[in-house]
Amino acid sequence: MRNRTIRNISAGLLLAVLLQPTGAFADERTLPYVDIGKHWTTKAVVRGVEEGLFAPSKDLRFYPDRLMTRAEFLVMLDRLFLRNQQQLQPLTLLSEQYYLGRDDAFEDPYLPYTDVDRLTWMYQPILHASLVLDTLYGPRALNQVFPGKELHPSRPITRGEAARLLQVFTLAPDDKTVWNDITSWSWLEGNESDPLKRGEAAVLADKVMSAVDADAFLPILDMDGMKYPVVPEIDEIFPLFATYVEHPAPDEQAYVDAVQAIRDREDDEQTYxxxxxxxxxxxxxxxxxxxxxxxNPDTPLEENMEHAFAAIDAYFANKIILPDRLRLLCANVYDIALQMEADDEEIYQKTLNHLQSYESIIRKGTEEWDSLAIYLAALEVRSGQTEKALSRYREMGRSDEAMRNTVHYLAQQGKLDEAEAYLQAIQPRKNSAQEVLKRGLLRELSTLRQQESVKNDLAFALRHFQQLSGYRVDGNAILSGYRFKYTQTVDQRRQTSHTVGYYQAPSKLVMDKLESYADESNHVEYVRDFDKQTWKKSRTDSFDYMHEWVESRSINERVKDLKARYLLQSFGSYDIITEWIPGEEILKKSRNVLLDAGPLKAVPIYINKYYIDRESDTLIAHQWRYEEIYASKKYLAYSGTERYGAFPEAVVHIPAEVVEGTVGTP
Known part of the structure; x- marks a missing residue:
């Protein structure tokens, strides 16, 4: 649906590198307040301070039993969005640039309320929260919760209002049922109409953060193919592997010094x-x-692998069972294998064969065996032996990694009933991180069961949209560092369109005009060159970048050929459908597609969001974010938003002077 003028203007230009996320609210971290010492919410309030959710007050009091206002809750919500930006990205599509205040739009956004002054402490965080909610749930989403021209920021927020605003963290299918989820999970108690106290809000935020930290938010989703197989996180990667006295022997001191140098990244030739x-x-x-x-970074990886296995040999020679130590040594072997993949296609099988030789030494079902088995299973997956890996994951203890991998690969094979039965047989401790993870896995399995119906709903909405006799598009986009704002009139009967707008180069403070006509029936586009006062003709039936080819596929083709996955959520009067396509699937298809940009190397992100008016089944907006890396080292990031409106009287004739290639006189 996006016109090709954008890519024609910016093709071949370098993209500005995304800024890295920075620590947030570091200067707001304070000691606990003086009035929470004996309060039941103390732990949650302290964590909220440490995480930057709450700012210090002049009197150093938190007032945990005071009612929380709408403004206070929205400020806390904004900081929750900021803290969890990476985990939420599959649904918000927002990059780090947004959170650093660099929005893609030309105009400054504004709040739709008359009683929130721009100069007050609450304005910017409420605005940020509002923009994230718009991305999640469609235009003026905050207004769906607080309708009218006034927010009444000092009015106490109710539990039901708070629950609706937190819908994204529950993955509830709609904002009408989110209250049931939040109460059944013990995030909140009481009635929807009851006001929320400040201490209770802190507890609610604490449980939200714990759920995200337990990877309970879309735990099965693997957008770029890099998340699975999941292996344990290693807390300490620089141990001494022994205890040394205060005055060690010379060889012990030499060893300790070498480890310290590696730990401090000051290692050199003498270290090794x-x-x-x-x-x-x-x-x-x-x-x-x-x-x-x-x-050692200066020796071949093959030699590093030999030392990694020699360390495991030494571990078993010691005959002391230390599961954490074995886990670290296996992780080291696995990490080196990942580094060797580019130069040795058989490295995973070779590493698996070697690592399997230790399995007979360990008693199956023990924690020590689990430490080895999790990496054996990961190597089996990477060497194409998923069924063997699944059997191994099921034999392991009920670790989080075993749960996630088992459910992920069963779901990948379409065995949703089997995955659910596996999870139901696991009984974690109440309120434990594993219980939260189990709940997240079950919730995501329920969304996977709806794929066929959601796919059909989206296909119907898009067909309905394409049957309009005409429509208008208002769009903002950023591509290769260039910002675009445009309006497009589409005449469906004649299959023509006219686009006008502005674009801004990264190195310029001024904006340039853009204008184009498109003739879809003949696959031709005419782009105006305002400097030369001419029109440039180009074909539209070829593809510069891979996302253009993906866009040309139907929804059914995306599901069948690209394993597209969908999530339907309802909020207010809108249905919101998020589409994810695994980067590895796009990469596979790209090998048979001729691209002007050259061979594709990786697709870190491919996400679409479609906003549909539930009453009319009409597509009202579309948001997207794509990232592509090419063999030429070109990094393409393309994101934007378009809003649509029916325009039945749309008539677009391409002027003769445009077709002839010269601009006519006014």
Whole structure:
């Protein structure tokens, strides 16, 4: 639906690099308030302060039993969005640039309320929260919760209003049922109409953060193919592997110094020479010596792998069962294999064969066996033996990693009933992180069961949209560092369109005009060159970038050929359908598509959001974010928003002077 003028103007230009996220609200971290010491919400309030959700007050009091206002809750919500921006990105589509205040639009956004002054402390955070909610749930989403021209920011927020605003964190299918989820999960109690107290809001925020931290938010989704197989996070990767006294022997001191140098990233040739000397001596800590020799950046990865396995050999030679230590050593082997993949297609199978040789030494079902098995299963997945990996995951203890991998790969095979039965057989401790994860996995399985109906709903809405005799598009986009604002009139009967607007180059403070005509029946576009006062003709039946090819596929084709996945959520009067297409699937298809940009190397993100008016089944808006990396090292990031309105009287004739290639006189 987006016109090709945007890519024609900016094709071949470099994209500005996305800024890295920074720590937020660091200067707002304060000591706990003086009035929460004996309050039941103390722990949650303290965490809220540490996470930057709450700012200090002049009298150092939190007032946990005071009613929380709408403004206070929206400010807290904005900070929750900020804290969890990376986890929420599959639904918000927002990059780090947005959270650093660099919006894609030309005009400054504004709140739709007359009683929130721009100069007050609440304005900017409420505006930010409002914009995120618009992305999640459609235009003026905040107004769906607080209708009218006034927000009444000092009015106490009710529990039901708070629940609706937090719908994204529950993945509830609609804002009418989110209250049932939040109460059944013990996030809130009472009645929807009851006002929310400040201490209760802190507890609510604490539970939201815990759910996100437990990876309960879209835990199965793997947009770029890099998330699975999941392996444990290692807390300490620089252990000494032994205990040394205050005044160690010379060889012990040499080892400790080498480890410290590697830990501080000050290692050099002498560091590894010292370790090699220890390896050839009678120094007893062979686990540590070989482990750190495998970190040498100046030796071939094959040699590093030999040392990594030598460390595991030394572990078993010690005959002391330390599951955490074995887990670290296996993680090291796995990490080196990942680095070697580009140069050795068989590395995963080779590594698997070697690592499997230790399995007979360990008693199955023990924690030590789990430490080895989680990496054996990961290598089996990467070497194409998913069924073997699934069997191994099921044999493992009920670890979070085993749960997530089992459910993910069963879901990938369409075995949703089997995945649910597996989860239902697991009984985590009440209120534990694993219980939260289980709940998130079950919720996502329920959304996967709806794929066929959601796909059909979206296909129907798009067909309905394409049957309009005419429509108008108002769009904002950013591509290769260029910002665009445009209006497009589409004449469906004649299959023609006319686009006018402005664009701004990254290095310019001024905006330039843009104008184009498109003749879809003949696959031709005419773009105006305002400097030369001419029109440039180009074909529209070829593809510069891979996302253009994907856009040309029907919804059914995207599901069948690209494994597109959908999530339907309802909010107010809108149905919102999010579409994710795995980057690895797009990459596979790109090998058979001729692209002007050249061979595609990776697709980190491909997301669409469609906003549909529920009453009329009419598409009212579309938001997208695509990222593509090409073999030429070109990095393309394309994001934007379009809003649509029916325009039955639309008539677009392409002037003769445009077709002839010259601009006519006024």
């Amino acid at each position: 020479e010292a370790l090699h000397k220890l390896a050839s001596s009678e120094f007893p800590n062979k686990i540590g010596v070989h482990y750190y020799l495998s970190w």
